[in-house]
Amino acid sequence: MSDVLELVDVSVIRGGHALVEQVSWSVAEGERWVILGPNGAGKTTLLNIASSYLFPTTGTVQILGEKLGGVDVFELRPRIGMAGSALAERLPRRQTVLQTVLTAAYGMTAGWHESYDPVDEARARAFLDRLGMTNLLDQHFGLLSEGERKRTQIARALMTDPELLLLDEPAAGLDLGGREDLVRRLGRLARDPYAPSMVMVTHHVEEIAPGFTHLLLIRQGKVLAAGPLEEVLTSANLSRCFGLPLVVERSEDRWTAHGLPLT
Ligand SMILES: Nc1ncnc2c1ncn2[C@@H]1O[C@H](COP(=O)(O)OP(=O)(O)OP(=O)(O)O)[C@@H](O)[C@H]1O
Numbered sequence: 344m345s346d347v348l349e350l351v352d353v354s355v356i357r358g359g360h361a362l363v364e365q366v367s368w369s370v371a372e373g374e375r376w377v378i379l380g381p382n383g384a385g386k387t388t389l390l391n392i393a394s395s396y397l398f399p400t401t402g403t404v405q406i407l408g409e410k411l412g413g414v415d416v417f418e419l420r421p422r423i424g425m426a427g428s429a430l431a432e433r434l435p436r437r438q439t440v441l442q443t444v445l446t447a448a449y450g451m452t453a454g455w456h457e458s459y460d461p462v463d464e465a466r467a468r469a470f471l472d473r474l475g476m477t478n479l480l481d482q483h484f485g486l487l488s489e490g491e492r493k494r495t496q497i498a499r500a501l502m503t504d505p506e507l508l509l510l511d512e513p514a515a516g517l518d519l520g521g522r523e524d525l526v527r528r529l530g531r532l533a534r535d536p537y538a539p540s541m542v543m544v545t546h547h548v549e550e551i552a553p554g555f556t557h558l559l560l561i562r563q564g565k566v567l568a569a570g571p572l573e574e575v576l577t578s579a580n581l582s583r584c585f586g587l588p589l590v591v592e593r594s595e596d597r598w599t600a601h602g603l604p605l606t
Pocket residue numbers: 357358362380381382383384385386387388389
């Protein structure tokens with residue numbers, strides 16, 4: 344399997360402070376990674392590097408076989424699907440759900456003409472259907488609930504048929520039903536052999552959908568552990584990562600974590 348992402352000794356320094364430090368990490372084709380760590384650990388910084396929007400201060404980065412710094416990022420970016428709050432803020436609130444997904448096919452956030460290729464429209468409808476959005480195609484993006492907005496963004500990210508899909512906290516702000524609905528849909532995507540390689544940032548082990556294969560734990564910009572999910576997601580590792588005693592449990596194909604009571 345070839346690598347879709349390879350970081351070697353990557354550091355990002357801002358104001359003398361390392362946002363991420365000496366990170367070496369690779370994602371092979373077909374793998375589905377979770378990045379987990381406390382607030383400020385450097386998770387979004389890693390996603391920004393993986394999406395080619397942030398260049399490291401030191402170290403080397405290869406994305407989809409192309410070396411960052413030696414490739415035209417405007418050719419690389421359509422090969423990467425991205426969903427996260429930073430992108431959502433750039434999406435016009437008065438655009439419909441269908442338009443929001445369709446504009447991705449043209450590398451835009453806003454529509455600029457009325458007619459789209461029927462093939463693109465059929466694809467947009469199919470992705471939205473897969474994410475349970477068929478009854479909201481004509482709704483304005485800005486009027487959607489948080490869960491509907493997340494699902495629209497994932498459909499949008501899939502629109503360019505990316506080789507790498509990056510999801511930044513897709514379940515943040517969802518209620519229990521919304522989270523479980525999204526986890527089921529992400530699980531279906533993660534288990535689809537034709538789906539792109541995936542990297543998902545999250546704060547909660549409960550949001551890890553079945554089908555995810557690998558985990559990177561990060562704390563204060565440094566990788567604590569990275570590898571197959573079952574090996575890395577242990578109580579000892581999670582306790583080190585979040586800096587307090589935690590117990591991780593697995594029930595069937597889902598994970599939970601809780602702290603130990605104060606004595
Ligand atoms: N441009 C910047 N200049 C200086 N510091 C920055 C910059 N961008 C991010 N940081 C800092 O770098 C650290 C890592 O940020 P990052 O957003 O990657 O963390 P995160 O793990 O995604 O956090 P959260 O879980 O809170 O979203 C934080 O302490 C943040 O304040």
